[in-house]
Amino acid sequence: MPAITRTDHRYLSLTTRSRNTRFAGRPDRVYVPGTAEDVRQAVTAAVRAGSRLAVRGGGHGLEGLVDDPAVRTLLDLSDLNDVTYDPGRRAFGIGAGALLGSVYRSLYLNWGVTVPGGTCPSVGLGGYVQGGGFGALCRRHGLIVDHLEAVEVVVADGAGEARTVVASRDPADPHHALWWAHTGAGGGNFGVVTRYWFRSPQAVTDAPQDLLPRPPETVLFATAEWPWESLGEQDFAQLVRNHGRWHRQEDSTDPAYESLYSALYLNQRAVGRITLSAQLDSSEPGARGRLEDYIAAVGSGVRTPCRVTYIAMPWLRATQRDVENRGELTRSKSKGAYLRRPYSDAETGLLFRYLSDPGYDGHTTVVLFSYGRQVNAVDPAATVVAQRDSVLKSYLGTYWTDPDDDERHIRRLRELYRDLYAETGGVPVSDAHTDGSYINYPDVDLADPRWNSSGVPWHALYFKGNYSRLQRIKAVWDPQQVFRHALSVRASD
Numbered sequence: 001m002p003a004i005t006r007t008d009h010r011y012l013s014l015t016t017r018s019r020n021t022r023f024a025g026r027p028d029r030v031y032v033p034g035t036a037e038d039v040r041q042a043v044t045a046a047v048r049a050g051s052r053l054a055v056r057g058g059g060h061g062l063e064g065l066v067d068d069p070a071v072r073t074l075l076d077l078s079d080l081n082d083v084t085y086d087p088g089r090r091a092f093g094i095g096a097g098a099l100l101g102s103v104y105r106s107l108y109l110n111w112g113v114t115v116p117g118g119t120c121p122s123v124g125l126g127g128y129v130q131g132g133g134f135g136a137l138c139r140r141h142g143l144i145v146d147h148l149e150a151v152e153v154v155v156a157d158g159a160g161e162a163r164t165v166v167a168s169r170d171p172a173d174p175h176h177a178l179w180w181a182h183t184g185a186g187g188g189n190f191g192v193v194t195r196y197w198f199r200s201p202q203a204v205t206d207a208p209q210d211l212l213p214r215p216p217e218t219v220l221f222a223t224a225e226w227p228w229e230s231l232g233e234q235d236f237a238q239l240v241r242n243h244g245r246w247h248r249q250e251d252s253t254d255p256a257y258e259s260l261y262s263a264l265y266l267n268q269r270a271v272g273r274i275t276l277s278a279q280l281d282s283s284e285p286g287a288r289g290r291l292e293d294y295i296a297a298v299g300s301g302v303r304t305p306c307r308v309t310y311i312a313m314p315w316l317r318a319t320q321r322d323v324e325n326r327g328e329l330t331r332s333k334s335k336g337a338y339l340r341r342p343y344s345d346a347e348t349g350l351l352f353r354y355l356s357d358p359g360y361d362g363h364t365t366v367v368l369f370s371y372g373r374q375v376n377a378v379d380p381a382a383t384v385v386a387q388r389d390s391v392l393k394s395y396l397g398t399y400w401t402d403p404d405d406d407e408r409h410i411r412r413l414r415e416l417y418r419d420l421y422a423e424t425g426g427v428p429v430s431d432a433h434t435d436g437s438y439i440n441y442p443d444v445d446l447a448d449p450r451w452n453s454s455g456v457p458w459h460a461l462y463f464k465g466n467y468s469r470l471q472r473i474k475a476v477w478d479p480q481q482v483f484r485h486a487l488s489v490r491a492s493d
Contacts, residue, residue, distance in 0.1 A: 001038045003029035014076050015067075017059035019122075021330040022406060023067035025054075027074040034079045036164050036194040039154045043162040043192060046073040047482055054485070055192050058099055058124025062334040062397075063442040065188060065485040077126055080194055083107060090206045091149040091199035096126035096192075104319040113212035115198055116141040119261075120324050126193055131440030132184035132385040134393065136261040136279065139373035141200075141213045145183040145383050146374075149199040153178060155191035156482040164194070169201070181473045181489075184384030185463065186439040189470075189489045190477050215315045216259065220282035222291050224299060224308045226274045228267075228356070235304045236352045237345060239274065240266070243298045243368060244342020247391045252373055256290055264298070266366040268398075269356050277323075282312050329363055329399035333410045335417045336441030337428035338390040339368075344433075347420055354416045362409045364398040364416070386464040387435045395441060396420075414451055425454025427461060436461040444486045458487065 004010050005028065014030045028051070031042040046053040053073040054066045061067075066074070077097030083106035086093040092111075094103055101121025107114050116137035118128060133144035141147075150168040155178075157163065167175035167182075181190050203211045226239065243264050250257065259281035266274055276298055280287045288310070299306050343351070351366055371393045380386040398413040400406075418426040421434070427446060428434035437443065439462045445451040446458035459467045467489070475491040 023064035025067035057126035
């Protein structure tokens with residue numbers, strides 16, 4: 001497998017695939033492997049040469065963990081993208097370089113099933129799964145890692161020799177710990193994943209059409225918009241309060257809203273509107289009425305006029321929409337938090353002050369995603385994802401265009417996050433209100449004492465008590481720390 005170097009006309013395309021254009025690496029060589037053996041050879045060559053390596057899947061990494069100036073060898077897995085049924089494992093095998101949109105299409109058209117993945121079709125499966133993975137079907141079917149049957153990984157031993165290992169969910173598998181380490185620790189930690197196998201643990205037959213969840217036939221979408229031009233602090237607070245109260249008080253034993261997936265976008269005034277996006281399985285009787293009731297509950301008592309639209313579409317078409325495409329706003333900084341309780345009135349007031357500031361021209365957004373239900377039915381130790389009792393997941397991000405404005409926009413989001421969690425050292429520690437953050441929203445500031453004065457280390461915010469087990473696995477499977485980045489698991493503190 002030949003290396004693609006800086007003189008090759010393909011080099012620029014492969015090294016500028018990051019969706020966040022703040023980051024662009026300059027590795028000495030790029031490999032585009034077509035098989036696990038290609039990956040093994042590339043890892044072996046990098047280790048022997050002492051060449052720092054990184055792996056790219058879909059290019060949606062929010063921090064520069066892949067596009068690090070220290071990385072000299074880049075493995076682009078985009079050619080490892082097949083989707084097949086593996087009768088030997090009685091599971092679906094999927095190449096780690098596949099994009100979510102193509103995975104949904106292949107699984108659905110060939111077997112009528114899906115994995116409960118995310119809502120952005122251009123996200124790569126590889127990093128997404130390793131971070132835990134949540135999306136539109138998670139309240140009904142859990143996280144994608146809750147359906148992970150096995151993983152094929154190229155690892156490097158203490159002598160620097162690379163080999164390919166398959167690790168499974170079976171506790172009797174001698175490699176079981178390596179499987180567990182790939183259920184939420186984030187990418188770039190233990191090796192190069194080349195293939196995943198998926199099978200739901202509750203599957204009772206070996207028929208392919210019964211091995212994974214069946215998605216809805218059709219999905220009903222609702223979009224509610226409140227214009228900023230007439231939105232005051234009282235209405236803003238009422239929206240956030242209503243939304244939080246509904247999710248906190250939801251009866252999770254009532255199946256009526258099991259298929260609900262929603263996102264409340266608290267956008268910067270410059271965006272022009274606050275938006276609530278929600279969807280339900282429209283094949284269920286009464287779906288339209290339930291969705292209308294949900295929208296009404298969130299908007300109750302808000303005096304600002306609201307524009308609501310409804311549209312139904314086949315499930316597969318819904319999965320192919322890129323709802324997170326921000327056009328020219330390709331530079332960003334992101335943060336996250338798990339919410340055990342909705343934002344308080346004081347926190348909501350702070351969000352309003354930041355987001356309503358007419359002097360800020362970036363596009364900041366605080367998104368409150370629906371969470372819980374089946375996600376919270378899983379033991380926190382069953383996977384690396386230890387946050388299993390939150391009602392909402394919060395994403396905070398700001399977006400802009402001009403590289404000259406990087407520092408101003410980054411500082412803006414850092415200060416918002418610091419002030420939001422000022423009582424707990426500037427970060428969402430695990431307490432009655434919050435439960436740390438999501439590693440697929442990587443944030444190097446959590447490891448920086450200038451922005452994390454809580455005394456809680458970054459890894460506890462992401463992995464809680466599961467980190468010590470990850471460290472032991474790291475010591476066994478990557479003793480030379482071949483796979484590392486700013487937020488990678490360390491074998492020792």
